[in-house]
Amino acid sequence: MQEFDQFISECDRGPRLNQLAKFFSETAAGDSGIPRRKPVVDTRLLPNDVLMRQFIELHARRQGNFDQHYHSSIPYRLEEECRMAYTILRYSRSSLESLSLYSLGTAEGTMARTLSELSGGKIQSLSCSPNEENHKCFMAFGDPPHASFFLGPFHRLSKEYLRADAKLARFSGGFDFIFEDTTFQMYSANREMQIEFIAQHLKPDGIMLFLEKFRSADENDYVAREAQKDFGFKTHYFGTDEIVRKKDAVLNTMHDCEVTLQAMAAAIYNQFRHCVVTWNSGNFYELAASNSTENLQKYVSLLPEPAIPVEYVYETSTYLELASVLTQLRNPTS
Known part of the structure; x- marks a missing residue:
């Protein structure tokens, strides 16, 4: 871990554990940020x-406080969580071995826990x-019995810790899937080191999934998508005062x-040969990366169509290599 010492110190100083700590604590406790109706x-x-x-029904019963806030904040993020989980379940059913999933930043870990429970342990999470x-x-x-929880930030979970912890030792050989769920953007813009740190936990032929909010080269475009999210979707769940409060307290810092997608691509391609866009909602994109062409193609082939109305989708070149998508964004008429 010595090679990551500087990176770990950087994460310790990040907003997630400092300026934003109160917001996350109060929201997770249900003391603030609760939507006026539960997202369905x-x-x-x-x-x-x-x-x-089956997944939708069990997932709804297992949700916690932060889940409700989160799924009320990003257009059709709840549907995408179900789509992703459904695909991982189907992926696991085609494998003779059990699969392992590491989900970092997903609050109560509802998706991972539900996958482990519904699969009867075929998916260890x-x-x-x-x-x-x-x-x-x-x-x-x-x-x-088949889902575990590490109480600590992602950068404090080392390979040495996994090997030493009796309950987590089963994960020390690496994960088949790792899902980074809007986590990196709460710590710093250092995607290169963030991805390198997490990739050490992935099996050589594993798949890493990213869901992040990205900057735009056109700030007016970014602001317009934010307005659509806030006033076309979030107002179903939150009052205007709450939306403004969160923007001031969290989003401006985040x-x-x-x-940008370009910066993310550079960091991803330092670690992985392939990366595809699998979902888009305004300024949010979901990506899937792997060094295994076969496994990535298998995962993509099992994905249903994105479950989101077309008006929120700005990137329709789904499942293309991220590098190709970026070329199209730079040359929209080509």
């Missing part, structure tokens, strides 16, 4: 089969958060830690 999956946009229905409030929500339904 729009099932019309997703496959209507038994597996999907680990979630992490520095907030005790999130851990309490995770444990509210009992200690699950913006300094966001990067």
